[in-house]
Amino acid sequence: MSYKAEYIWIDGTEPTARLRSKTKILADGAEPGDWGFDGSSTNQAPGDNSDCVLKPVFICPDPIRGGDAKLVLCEVFLVDGTPHPTNTRAKLRPVAERYAAQDSWYGIEQEYTFFKAGRPLGFPERGFPAPQGFYYCGVGADEVFGREIVERHLDACLEAGLKVSGINAEVMPGQWEFQIGPAGPLEVADHLWTARWLLYRIAEEYDVAATLDPKPVEGDWNGAGAHTNFSTKAMRESYDAIITACEALAAKAQDHVAAYGADIERRLTGMHETAPWSEFSYGVSNRGASVRIPWQVELEKKGYIEDRRPNANVDPYVVTRMITGTCCEALEKAGQV
Template sequence: MLANHFAGLSTRGKVMAEYIWLGGSGSDLRSATKVLSFKPSSPADVPLWTSDGTATGQEDGPCSVVYLKARSIHPDPLRGGDHILVLCDTFQAPSVEADVGSPELHPHPTNNRAPCDRVMRTAAASQPVFSCNQQFTLLNPQTCWPIGWPERATGAASSSQSYCGTGTGVAVGREFAEAHMRSCLHAGLRISGSRPDSIPGQWSYTVGPCRGIELGDHLWLSRYLLLRLSEQFKVIASTDPKPVPGDWSGNGAAIKYSTRETREEGKGWFVIQEHLKRLQQTHMQHMVAYGVGNAKRWGGPGCKAQPSSSVLDFTVGMENRSASVRIPHSVLLQKRGWYEDRRPASNMDPYLVTMLLVCTTLQLPLPMGEAHLAAPCASGTGNSGSASETISRGSSSILDEIDDLDGFAPDTPPQVYGLLAAECSSENEPHTDESHMCH
């Protein structure tokens, strides 16, 4: 009641702009409020701002200033009124020799949005389209155990009831999920659905369809709203791939992907086959960039992989959600459309994942000029450590460093993929209109 009282007070024409950016780990969301005397109509109207890189793990030698540049603005569903959310990416301070009238800003080494944007602009003729199914688990902040689970339960017993389930003890946390979906819609984010997932307390929502860089922008903002709402609901909204052990499949962030060529009639199916060959050849390079702790989803009880495969294997299956890549039946029938990369973990960086997908499938070089590609070094969306913890990987060294993450053998070649039998898994998703991905 007290919070509602202050939320209703007039700001006398002032606009509160919540600047949102990623910290040094590449996975920690930061935000700060700047009061403006006007309502910006475009990102270009939003003033450039700075943050302390020392506090966010982004210090650059003796200079700790990080510049925040607005990329998109959205209505603020938490404050309402004319107040806005401002998505920013980060830049290094200009050199002292630069002309102070027009200093040149270079993307910060931890900024993955800038190289992703360059890749999407290069690939604009192919019109890449993405959707992401983001999973998360609601945890009790005192016990860090999923809400709705009996103490020390594995979660497996209720999995058949929980998926798209209804009722007390089944759809646990519905009020939170509803508040999050409405907040995203109010902010203008491309949220296209939400549902209870495999275990009590686990939910998923879909961002997309989005063109190019938009998927990363909207997904990060939706995660920001997850964190803000978790403050109000007094829960932890965890995007850790497996926040607690047990016989359950964990949290993922499957990406549906198509291009103009894969959607083309009479040609799309053959283009998809070429994409799959290229993805097989770079399987481990993708896996190391697909989220920290991802191996917990691909091994042990309740894992996502087939019993005979592992995180080292690349597999393709018709409507098989245990494969690395799922091919929908509609694509097989129409011989064109989209496919789903099910390898990314729930804490993956969408800028990094979509950039790798486009570069691999369209055979574009990874942009290594202005900034190194930063792979997240901390799971979930919590606070980062120091800049020394940030892991920057180039295309030549990414396999050499894979041991540092999950103990995979960097010299183990990926298995040659085979098309698995057209078997549907037991966790079928509700049918939705996805014609946008095919036409």
């Protein structure tokens, strides 16, 4: 018998990369190996030198096809064996290894918005729905739109063995969130990219598109983020380490904002539970701050922080590399490891 392996990779589209995938038939018992693709069709190579290489890095069951089928997440390499310039996972690997002893944990809250026929799911053909207020974690056909897709996606993530930890309806109609983690920097990003692919693929069957646009509707509507929760062993034991991490993020605030997703200034306006993109702040239980310290962390004097700035369209390999590098370096220098 043979089985289907869906090779998934991240392309070179700018400013926001897209997912691509194709199917390979493998003999029963054969492990997915390297494969090639046409980089000139994915913004990763010129037509006269178009070969690129897929190297599997994360393999899990394919919950859509079932049986022995697999999903195969890959890094992209050049034919000379070096990582492709668009391969952001390769840039994360040495940072994750450098600070592995600090035992970083991440939980990423992936917000997204369903669109159908050119408008958010739940929006009327003309005009707008009722203002925000009842949609967040709502229940009922007048408040929640797309639940069948969301439930199928959650089941698929569980069947694939992804570290999904929850779902909820978000503030705008047709807007949802799933959470991945806790997990280390490479694992959380691998699982998030795979969960995104599953979301897009399942939504296809309903003629619905899931978008990571950080501000899908202009005006008095919430944007979509990827709030990133982070801790190290020291932070899980000491409030001083929490403050060190916050101050480190403050010192490199604009470097992080520049890496946290395209069009971030459209979302980080200082309204709709955001801090202005040009300013940095942190505070306890403050969802209007750049970084929130949860109330129970302040109470227990240990725990984690939530960086609220990353966009929904952020590359998780980039956000985990930035936070790991900034915070772990500062904690190491402070002797808080």
